[in-house]
Amino acid sequence: MRPDILNPLYRSLQSLEGIGPKLEKTLGKLLVGSGAEREARILDLVFHLPAAAIDRSLQPGIAKAPEGAIVTLKAWVDRHQPTPRHSRAPYKVFCHDETGEIALVFFHAKEDWLQKQLPVGETRYVSGKVEWFNGQAQIVHPDHIVAEADFAELPLIEPVYPMTAGLSPKTLRRVIDEAVGLVPDLPEWQDAAWLKRQNWPGFTVALHTVHHPEAAADIDPATPAWSRLAFDEILAGQLALALVRKHMRKTAGSARTGDGSIRQKILAALPFSLTDGQRQAVAEIEADLAEPKRMLRLLQGDVGSGKTVVALMAAAAVAEAGGQTAMMAPTELLARQHLKTITPLAEAAGLTVAVLTGRDKGKERKAVEAALAAGEIDIVVGTHALFQSATAFKNLALAIVDEQHRFGVHQRLALTAKGSGTDVLVMTATPIPRTLVLTYFGDMDVSRLLEKPAGRKPVKTSSIALDRMGEVLDGLNRALADGAKVYWVCPLVEESEALDAAAAEDRYAALRAEFGDIVGLVHGRMKAAEKDTAMADFLAGRTKILVSTTVIEVGVDVPDATIMVIEHAERFGLAQLHQLRGRVGRGDKPSTCLLLYKGPLSETAHARLAIMRETEDGFRIAEEDLKLRGEGEVLGTRQSGTPGFRVARIEAHGHLLEAARDDARLILERDPELGGTRGDALRILLYLFGRDEAVRLLRAG
Numbered sequence: 001m002r003p004d005i006l007n008p009l010y011r012s013l014q015s016l017e018g019i020g021p022k023l024e025k026t027l028g029k030l031l032v033g034s035g036a037e038r039e040a041r042i043l044d045l046v047f048h049l050p051a052a053a054i055d056r057s058l059q060p061g062i063a064k065a066p067e068g069a070i071v072t073l074k075a076w077v078d079r080h081q082p083t084p085r086h087s088r089a090p091y092k093v094f095c096h097d098e099t100g101e102i103a104l105v106f107f108h109a110k111e112d113w114l115q116k117q118l119p120v121g122e123t124r125y126v127s128g129k130v131e132w133f134n135g136q137a138q139i140v141h142p143d144h145i146v147a148e149a150d151f152a153e154l155p156l157i158e159p160v161y162p163m164t165a166g167l168s169p170k171t172l173r174r175v176i177d178e179a180v181g182l183v184p185d186l187p188e189w190q191d192a193a194w195l196k197r198q199n200w201p202g203f204t205v206a207l208h209t210v211h212h213p214e215a216a217a218d219i220d221p222a223t224p225a226w227s228r229l230a231f232d233e234i235l236a237g238q239l240a241l242a243l244v245r246k247h248m249r250k251t252a253g254s255a256r257t258g259d260g261s262i263r264q265k266i267l268a269a270l271p272f273s274l275t276d277g278q279r280q281a282v283a284e285i286e287a288d289l290a291e292p293k294r295m296l297r298l299l300q301g302d303v304g305s306g307k308t309v310v311a312l313m314a315a316a317a318v319a320e321a322g323g324q325t326a327m328m329a330p331t332e333l334l335a336r337q338h339l340k341t342i343t344p345l346a347e348a349a350g351l352t353v354a355v356l357t358g359r360d361k362g363k364e365r366k367a368v369e370a371a372l373a374a375g376e377i378d379i380v381v382g383t384h385a386l387f388q389s390a391t392a393f394k395n396l397a398l399a400i401v402d403e404q405h406r407f408g409v410h411q412r413l414a415l416t417a418k419g420s421g422t423d424v425l426v427m428t429a430t431p432i433p434r435t436l437v438l439t440y441f442g443d444m445d446v447s448r449l450l451e452k453p454a455g456r457k458p459v460k461t462s463s464i465a466l467d468r469m470g471e472v473l474d475g476l477n478r479a480l481a482d483g484a485k486v487y488w489v490c491p492l493v494e495e496s497e498a499l500d501a502a503a504a505e506d507r508y509a510a511l512r513a514e515f516g517d518i519v520g521l522v523h524g525r526m527k528a529a530e531k532d533t534a535m536a537d538f539l540a541g542r543t544k545i546l547v548s549t550t551v552i553e554v555g556v557d558v559p560d561a562t563i564m565v566i567e568h569a570e571r572f573g574l575a576q577l578h579q580l581r582g583r584v585g586r587g588d589k590p591s592t593c594l595l596l597y598k599g600p601l602s603e604t605a606h607a608r609l610a611i612m613r614e615t616e617d618g619f620r621i622a623e624e625d626l627k628l629r630g631e632g633e634v635l636g637t638r639q640s641g642t643p644g645f646r647v648a649r650i651e652a653h654g655h656l657l658e659a660a661r662d663d664a665r666l667i668l669e670r671d672p673e674l675g676g677t678r679g680d681a682l683r684i685l686l687y688l689f690g691r692d693e694a695v696r697l698l699r700a701g
């Protein structure tokens with residue numbers, strides 16, 4: 001049960017003053033994402049940390065205000081110049097100080113309000129971004145206008161939070177302040193000696209410090225206050241993983257050894273022989289399966305390294321011993337694709353394969369469910385639908401989870417709970433560096449596919465400015481004449497965010513006008529059946545150019561596609577670019593990746609594109625990605641952060657991981673049920689950082 005002391009933080013946003021349904025929705029989008037599984041709560045505001053701070057201290061004077069800088073000035077109000085009737089010109093208020101004159105500019109302004117805010121003849125503190133326009137300094141819509149007597153109201157250092165459209169910084173600051181004020185005094189869960197050694201403050205003090213910076217430099221993950229919160233979050237994660245692992249190990253697995261007959265048939269049906277890496281991974285998995293304890297193994301392999309076949313071999317080994325396998329994919333598209341890849345091989349070996357996703361409904365779904373319960377299906381491929389409670393297995397022996405980090409720990413548990421002592425194989429295409437493996441997966445055993453299948457040619461990568469589109473199209477024309485197949489990826493346009501991205505639909509129309517009906521389209525808003533058709537057409541070669549959003553990012557396998565065009569490549573992160581590029585170079589033909597960008601490039605974007613041109617090594621790219629992150633990502637767009645974390649930034653806090661893991665281990669050794677005084681406090685910690693599922697495991701015993 002959730003500790004009562006946290007109740008105020010679990011209330012809905014609407015319980016705060018001035019938040020109605022509309023603002024709640026906007027905030028929800030910012031805090032937990034649109035279409036999230038749960039509503040945002042006050043706690044989410046508390047952990048929405050500033051990305052920067054604005055210094056609002058008084059500046060030398062109007063004449064010295066640099067273009068584009070945010071400045072705070074003390075000025076005398078001289079005159080108002082209202083908007084003339086039937087004009088769209090802005091309302092202007094002219095002010096001066098000893099050094100010069102400035103115009104405060106307002107669009108759609110209410111005159112009464114302005115007269116009250118800026119009475120002629122009085123002084124005001126005004127803060128905002130200065131622009132120079134025809135030799136005249138001006139501030140359009142100042143952030144603050146404060147009377148002399150109210151100077152204290154002007155925040156000297158103002159935190160700047162990651163934003164979303166439809167929200168004003170002021171409102172966001174106000175609700176966050178209110179939320180932080182609701183954080184009760186909580187018992188200390190960290191070890192006192194450790195805190196002292198690190199010179200870290202208590203939790204509540206740390207929160208206040210991070211939200212109320214005293215200098216712009218305070219907004220830095222490396223400060224003691226931020227580090228303290230990060231360590232809290234990392235410790236909560238490590239504790240949760242340790243508890244899950246303990247729980248999984250407690251339910252003993254079973255030894256599963258077959259006679260190898262099905263595996264033999266699959267190997268014989270494969271049009272290629274396994275790479276050494278694949279062979280070794282299969283051997284490691286077989287050894288795990290043969291042991292009576294549960295397998296908890298991570299299969300880590302770069303894009304296109306051939307993980308699917310390893311998974312199939314594992315399923316075959318299990319089937320030989322009479323067990324069923326569930327293979328869970330992160331998207332419907334991928335589930336269908338896995339099905340397509342696996343079915344011919346499995347059938348050649350006499351295995352029965354079925355698919356179960358949210359889309360399968362009615363009679364057919366019932367039939368699959370019945371067959372699963374009766375043990376007539378050896379391998380079922382699916383999405384979330386697989387762990388919905390109605391699905392029962394006769395003997396679920398192996399759960400294969402693709403792209404684990406998109407699923408929560410509790411989902412993994414839900415699936416494995418459907419069998420007794422179910423072995424778990426997690427596959428990830430994301431080349432996570434070792435430090436992060438620990439974070440996401442805890443102490444799993446790891447198999448790595450380090451090499452790609454033989455005969456792969458490197459992907460030639462180049463970057464081209466978007467305004468050279470003509471050349472790009474000419475190049476495509478030539479390649480198409482040679483029989484090439486092309487992916488064309490457009491960045492996702494975030495709802496209502498006024499990005500000038502070329503939407504996939506527009507690009508599709510434009511390319512169709514150029515190339516005719518060999519152009520196909522697939523994006524997330526299409527119906528599942530339409531997506532399937534678009535993919536099938538491309539696979540079969542009925543279309544030659546597939547325009548898509550990032551829905552094709554993970555796992556899509558069309559081996560004879562050889563050209564990848566990524567539009568607005570500067571908007572993608574490195575990991576994502578690498579995944580996308582991994583869709584080509586999957587056969588034996590040479591491939592090309594064109595990164596189309598719109599300049600001028602930020603330093604980070606420039607560095608990203610350079611790394612992409614330089615290397616195809618996923619692990620190296622992942623390391624570089626970490627280095628580049630957090631280096632002044634543009635404010636206002638989604639903060640990069642570290643996936644899965646709200647407070648911790650792996651580049652700043654990665655070094656705390658080991659300590660947190662050791663701490664978690666020690667804690668559970670001393671107090672396995674978290675029943676002591678520190679245990680109580682740690683339960684609160686787990687709830688604070690959304691690791692409640694781990695607490696539930698404790699109760700389950």
Ligand SMILES: Nc1ncnc2c1ncn2[C@@H]1O[C@H](COP(=O)(O)OP(=O)(O)OP(=O)(O)O)[C@@H](O)[C@H]1O
Binds near residue numbers: 302304306307308309
């Ligand atoms: N040993 C091999 N020799 C040749 N081709 C192989 C070998 N193993 C797998 N392949 C082929 O390589 C392609 C990529 O394999 P697969 O789809 O399993 O990659 P993956 O590891 O899942 O990559 P991603 O994470 O990018 O989806 C497939 O077309 C597969 O048939």
